[in-house]
Every structure is written in structure tokens, then in C-alpha cells.
Amino acid sequence: MDMNDRLTIAGREFKSRLWVGTGKYKDFIETKKAIDASGADVVTVAVRRVNITDRSKENLLEYLDPKKYVILPNTAGCYTVEDAVRYARLARAAGVSDLVKLEVLGDDKTLFPDTAGLIEAAKILIKEGFIVLPYTNDDPVVAKKLVDIGCPAVMPLAAPIGSGLGIRNPYNLKIIMEQVKVPVIVDAGVGTASDAALAMEYGADAVLMNTAIAGAQDPIAMAEAMKYAVHAGRLAYKAGRIPRKLYATASSPIEGML
Amino acid sequence: MFEPIQIQVNGQPRACRAGATVGELLRELEITSERVAVELNLEILDRKEFDHRGIRDGDRLEILSFIGGGRPSREAIGVTSVLAERAR
Numbered sequence: 001m002d003m004n005d006r007l008t009i010a011g012r013e014f015k016s017r018l019w020v021g022t023g024k025y026k027d028f029i030e031t032k033k034a035i036d037a038s039g040a041d042v043v044t045v046a047v048r049r050v051n052i053t054d055r056s057k058e059n060l061l062e063y064l065d066p067k068k069y070v071i072l073p074n075t076a077g078c079y080t081v082e083d084a085v086r087y088a089r090l091a092r093a094a095g096v097s098d099l100v101k102l103e104v105l106g107d108d109k110t111l112f113p114d115t116a117g118l119i120e121a122a123k124i125l126i127k128e129g130f131i132v133l134p135y136t137n138d139d140p141v142v143a144k145k146l147v148d149i150g151c152p153a154v155m156p157l158a159a160p161i162g163s164g165l166g167i168r169n170p171y172n173l174k175i176i177m178e179q180v181k182v183p184v185i186v187d188a189g190v191g192t193a194s195d196a197a198l199a200m201e202y203g204a205d206a207v208l209m210n211t212a213i214a215g216a217q218d219p220i221a222m223a224e225a226m227k228y229a230v231h232a233g234r235l236a237y238k239a240g241r242i243p244r245k246l247y248a249t250a251s252s253p254i255e256g257m258l
Numbered sequence: 259m260f261e262p263i264q265i266q267v268n269g270q271p272r273a274c275r276a277g278a279t280v281g282e283l284l285r286e287l288e289i290t291s292e293r294v295a296v297e298l299n300l301e302i303l304d305r306k307e308f309d310h311r312g313i314r315d316g317d318r319l320e321i322l323s324f325i326g327g328g329r330p331s332r333e334a335i336g337v338t339s340v341l342a343e344r345a346r
Contacts, residue, residue: 022326093295
């Protein structure tokens with residue numbers, strides 16, 4: 001792996017271009033094994049009430065060494081600007097960092113972002129010193145607005161969260177990658193390794209996923225597949241693919257034939 | 259001694275010793291993790307305040323931490339504002 005090909009966001013360097021969520025696993029042991037197999041150094045977590053009636057329940061963070069992983073709290077499940085801002089502030093108070101993956105959801109069924117609410121919440125949090133990584137739609141205009149107000153990266157979706165549909169609108173994603181001057185992290189909708197490779201081949205700077213790994217028959221094997229897919233896609237992007245042509249071009253020379 | 263007071267912790271009613279601090283309550287609940295956030299009547303407390311802030315009758319506390327997540331799951335949502343309920 002090219003050690004110089006590092007992803008940098010807001011002055012922070014990241015080793016891995018595959019970021020993973022920590023939800024939906026059978027238990028913490030499986031979570032940790034899958035994260036290790038994926039090679040991800042950024043893991044997303046949600047902020048929730050502590051179980052005060054059963055203190056025997058273990059804490060996820062006891063399994064994830066904060067020196068080894070960047071813990072990225074999200075505002076998953078928030079449907080309003082007020083809630084998203086509240087959760088982001090709580091995440092910071094719980095003491096990880098100023099980083100937040102900002103989600104403001106607009107619809108229960110598709111879990112598509114409420115992009116107007118997202119921009120509003122991002123403005124508030126950026127003013128408070130947060131490093132806001134916004135989960136957004138595959139809309140180039142919204143992506144540009146998010147960058148204009150100070151988001152150091154954008155995270156457009158490939159398809160609805162947990163849908164496994166793969167990249168539904170590759171052309172919009174390509175436009176976003178061309179037009180914004182910050183890292184683009186394709187977030188949500190990946191189904192299998194080829195989807196992740198494709199996102200990277202298009203020029204994504206990283207891919208974030210959860211369900212595609214956690215929901216696979218063998219999550220640990222899928223985590224490893226995703227690691228190679230993201231790496232292969234990145235290498236192919238940097239190598240530069242050949243143009244598509246309608247007709248054949250022979251690989252072997254004609255000269256010297258009988 | 260002290261008369262017990264009634265408070266709410268994470269949505270559940272609870273009796274608490276009058277004059278107790280947030281820090282004392284956390285220890286009583288065996289919450290030792292560094293990574294918790296406490297909201298007292300919607301005000302997020304600085305960690306340094308835990309041992310100084312006294313709890314009063316009728317106070318509502320939320321104690322939060324990090325769980326596995328990447329995908330929103332409705333069952334897992336602890337704090338939900340009235341606005342969020344309405345949005346659904």
C-alpha cells in the first residue's frame with residue numbers, strides 16, 4: 001500500500017479509505033473482528049442513553065482503543081436541526097473530539113437527508129467549532145453549499161441507508177467529486193465489494209459503510225473483501241482506466257503473422 | 259438527615275438524596291466511564307461541573323454514552339424531542 005497516499009481532512013491524516021459503522025453486529029467481539037479485518041481506522045458510533053438499570057452491559061468503547069481508531073460520533077436517528085445539534089453537543093461533551101458525522105434525516109422510509117436542515121445544523125455546529133462531516137444526498141448543489149459554509153468533507157450517499165443497492169446515480173457523484181475541492185466520502189447504500197471498488201474508481205476519497213459488512217452472511221470475510229475493494233478501486237483510479245470504445249483493438253501485433 | 263427528593267434519570271423516576279451532586283449520582287449508578295455526557299434539565303454539563311452541581315427536586319437528567327451505530331435504529335433512540343416525534 002502506498003503510505004504517502006493518505007487522506008487528509010481538516011489537517012487530520014487518515015490511514016484507511018474505508019470507514020465503518022459499528023451497528024447491527026451480533027456482539028462486540030464480532031464488531032471488533034470485522035473492524036480489524038476491514039483495516040478501517042475510522043469507526044462511527046451513535047450517542048444513546050446509558051443503561052442505568054443493567055450496568056453489566058458492556059460498553060463498545062472498551063473494545064475499541066481510541067489510540068488505534070478515530071471515533072466518529074454520528075447524529076443518526078435525528079430528524080430535526082434541534083435534535084442533531086443536541087446530539088452533536090452531547091457527543092462532544094462525552095469527550096471524544098470535535099468531529100461529528102452530521103445526519104439530519106428527512107424521511108422515515110428512505111432515510112434520505114433533509115438537506116435544508118442539514119445545512120442549517122452544519123452552520124450552527126461549525127460556528128461552535130465542530131468539524132462537521134455531513135451525510136448528504138447525491139446533489140452537487142447541496143454538496144457545494146456544505147463546502148461553502150465550512151464542511152471540510154462531504155459524505156454523499158450511494159443509495160438509501162442499508163439498501164445495498166450500490167451507486168444509483170454515478171453521474172451525480174462524479175459531478176460532486178469534480179466540483180468540490182474537499183474529500184468526498186461515499187456513505188451508505190453499498191451492497192458488496194464491487195460497489196465500493198466502483199465508488200473509489202470514480203474518484204471517491206473514501207467509502208463509509210455499515211450494513212454491507214454487518215449484514216453479510218460472514219461479516220468478517222466481507223470486511224476483508226471491502227478492504228481489498230477500496231484499495232483496488234483507489235489504485236485503479238490513480239492508474240487511470242482506458243477509454244471505453246465500441247470496437248475491438250487487437251492486443252497482439254499483426255506483424256509476423258503467417 | 260436529608261429528605262429524599264424525586265428526580266428523573268433517563269426518563270425513569272428515581273429517589274435521590276437531597277444535596278447530592280451529579281458526580282455522586284453517577285457513582286451511585288456505577289457509571290465510571292470517562293465517556294459519558296450529562297444533560298441536566300436540557301443543559302449539557304461540563305465534566306468539571308459533575309462534582310459541584312447539586313441535584314434538586316424535580317430535576318431531569320439524561321446520561322448518555324456511545325453505542326454501536328452507523329445506521330439509525332429507532333428502538334435505540336434514547337432522547338427524542340417533541341419536535342422529532344412530530345416529524346415522524
